[in-house]
Amino acid sequence: GAVVSQHPSWVICKSGTSVKIECRSLDFQATTMFWYRQFPKQSLMLMATSNEGSKATYEQGVEKDKFLINHASLTLSTLTVTSAHPEDSSFYICSARDRTYLQETQYFGPGTRLLVL
């Protein structure tokens, strides 16, 4: 099946710093990628939809100036957590939409665990 990678898989940073997370679709082109956040023992919460070549669409309650999304190419989307604080510590998961004329699905990356000290 299709593969989506994320980098880094783990990051620990000091409060106030910015962290960039990359999401890549490795064997297909993804015009649309999604960024989710997952707190321990909870389901995934959609943060934003990233569209190649245009601005991301953010879900209600997600600060677009804090979570910067750039979808620079058909295989890469980045999420930058600016001025990170301990409450931003979470598991961030991206997914990429693979659409053919037969079916459509989302493939998920392995996730990035962020710990802000």
Next chain:
Amino acid sequence: GEDVEQSLFLSVREGDSSVINCTYTDSSSTYLYWYKQEPGAGLQLLTYIFSNMDMKQDQRLTVLLNKKDKHLSLRIADTQTGDSAIYFCAERGRYGQNFVFGPGTRLSVLP
């Protein structure tokens, strides 16, 4: 708005069948999905079903869809300890881009 519900926990004995249930509210759902998440990992697509189907079988996995009742189930035959994980049901509506996920069912397989 759209909503997806699942029971949160399920325990079965190794070798038995597991049935994980899911209900959804969006009648325009076109695709319904089952994902598996192992501890500390991302989501792995297990299987999906198109809304005009009522059953799909893939090796040990059987998906049943009752569109009238908006009920989806995942049956895992001959459940193994390696099947222990959280299973998420997700639906995608006809007009939406994103998926709506259920809360996840934590499957524990007892020896």
